[in-house]
């Protein structure tokens with residue numbers, strides 16, 4: 001596939017999606033449900049942006065606003081420079097041709113072959129038959145399924161079905177791809193393959209990708225920036241490393257906790273204290289605090305020994321982050337001095 005297919009006439013500096021104070025309310029009987037609540041978000045051209053949140057956070061509604069399947073009830077929303085608010089269905093349909101979409105359940109037509117599924121949006125867009133055939137071949141090669149053109153969806157694995165979904169989504173050369181829980185039905189290995197393909201779509205074709213997910217691993221594998229949603233609001237957003245190495249909200253902390261061990265609390269803390277009679281502290285590891293090793297190596301000379309009792313390290317965007325829970329053993333004065341020293345290089349929390 002050549003870049004000519006997807007290069008947009010818009011300036012590279014103009015953001016792909018801008019939400020300003022966007023609200024979406026649904027009337028349910030006499031009640032109003034606010035699914036998206038005063039959201040401000042800018043998604044830059046060419047980036048992979050993740051929106052993460054638990055069920056009911058408002059992620060799918062946000063996607064449906066971006067692709068014009070639902071209309072906003074407040075604020076302003078532009079996609080590729082086009083203001084979506086207040087537009088007629090015919091105008092929205094036109095804008096939607098610039099947006100590709102992939103789904104958790106793939107949404108393939110089982111009565112059509114793989115090639116037939118990929119060809120379908122081209123038929124709808126009025127391409128002539130020869131051009132369609134060449135384009136389908138090109139797309140199936142791009143997603144690594146050239147040999148499956150004549151198969152039917154139910155002859156494919158989940159990962160292969162999602163590859164067909166991606167080929168179909170790319171057919172009319174959109175500049176934005178929305179992936180709504182696109183790997184949630186897949187096992188971890190297949191998830192990694194599909195995410196690699198989405199990275200290829202982004203890197204080789206320059207297509208902006210918005211990934212909606214409830215899985216931290218998906219965000220850390222693929223995204224440049226992330227927004228954390230809760231109850232319709234964006235509660236944190238920014239560079240993936242910055243958000244997850246220093247989460248501010250309980251929701252972001254819970255997501256980080258699914259990837260690495262965080263400061264033990266409650267029953268876990270009580271159990272650790274039962275097993276380890278020294279002074280338990282949790283220290284935070286980030287790329288910036290490289291002196292932790294140096295401080296730990298001093299501890300012996302300060303009459304404090306230590307055990308690492310639990311912890312975990314991960315890398316995000318090539319940088320380390322995580323937590324270690326240490327048992328410090330020594331007299332009270334020496335331990336106080338050791339903790340004070342650790343506090344000069346990282347965040348230290350007593351395990352209570």
Ligand SMILES: Nc1ncnc2c1ncn2[C@@H]1O[C@H](COP(=O)(O)OP(=O)(O)OP(=O)(O)O)[C@@H](O)[C@H]1O
Nearest residue numbers: 026028033035053054055056057058059060061062
């Ligand atoms: N058409 C609708 N009518 C009424 N309420 C709706 C509608 N669509 C969504 N909601 C409500 O808006 C809130 C956000 O739903 P949404 O589906 O966007 O969340 P989500 O984060 O995508 O969760 P999930 O992953 O479970 O779909 C929920 O409280 C939901 O019940």
